Amino acid sequence: MEEVGMTDPYAGQPGPGAPYPGGPQPGPGVPARQPKRRINARLIVGLVLLVLLIVFSAENTRSVRMRLIGPEVHAPLFLALLIAALVGVLIGLVVRRRRRSKA
Numbered sequence: 001m002e003e004v005g006m007t008d009p010y011a012g013q014p015g016p017g018a019p020y021p022g023g024p025q026p027g028p029g030v031p032a033r034q035p036k037r038r039i040n041a042r043l044i045v046g047l048v049l050l051v052l053l054i055v056f057s058a059e060n061t062r063s064v065r066m067r068l069i070g071p072e073v074h075a076p077l078f079l080a081l082l083i084a085a086l087v088g089v090l091i092g093l094v095v096r097r098r099r100r101s102k103a
Helices: 041-059 077-102
Strands: 063-066 071-076
Touching: 041 077, 063 077, 071 077
Parallel strands: none
Antiparallel strands: 063 071
16 A cells, blocks of 8 residues: 555666666666676686785795896895796797797
């Protein structure tokens, strides 16, 4: 039984979990629903790798001498290993790109 003069402000609006496409659109003053963000495997792997990188960096702070071309430099061990890893990744990307262009 409906009282006179009373209106439902949510009449015609989709219920929880109902999508807007094909259904009623939100009216003025009604915020649009944001899709829920799901945690996926890439995010979990990325977070684990980030934690491992932080632990690795904290454990390898001893200073080492480096010399490639030019003057000798003193830097933390983790920095030397990180630079070596980045150079390896760049070489791998160049090799992969050259193989793809030949195929």
